[in-house]
Amino acid sequence: MAGNLGGDDDDIIAGINVTPLVDVTLVLLIIFMVTATYIVKPSIEVELPEAATGAPTEQTTLGITLDREGRLYLNGEEKSEDALRAYIREQKRGGKELQALIAADKDVRHGSFVRILDLVKQEGVLDFAINIDPALTADAAR
Secondary structure (H helix, E strand, C coil): CCCCCCCCCCCCCCCCCCHHHHHHHHHHHHHHHHHHHHHHCCCCCCCCCCCCCCCCCCEEEEEEEECCCCCEEECCEEECHHHHHHHHHHHHHCCCEEEEEEEECCCCCHHHHHHHHHHHHHCCCCEEEECCCHHHHHHHHC
């Protein structure tokens, strides 16, 4: 056996050649890096003008809660619907951008919740979120 440098043909190959794996991984990394810049880049670039008289808007979050008995709370204080409307109008007059975080007890009637949601939207607060208990949603998914 003139060309055989060692071992039989029956020997087990114990070493793994990782060079092709590293090559493929590096090529995929390069492709990802090049295409990521095109994905993140906005399609229309706009440079906004600056104004000396423009005031930055301050975003205020309204914490609205409905308890089991249907009582309305604004930022932890019990309020009436009219007081909620007045507070929102006052904040809007101050030039503040409002966002509402609405939480309701699970036993609150659907109509009460929708009435408060509608009130907030009527007063011009279009950014709102509904507060939920993530543990309850995870249990319902099972």
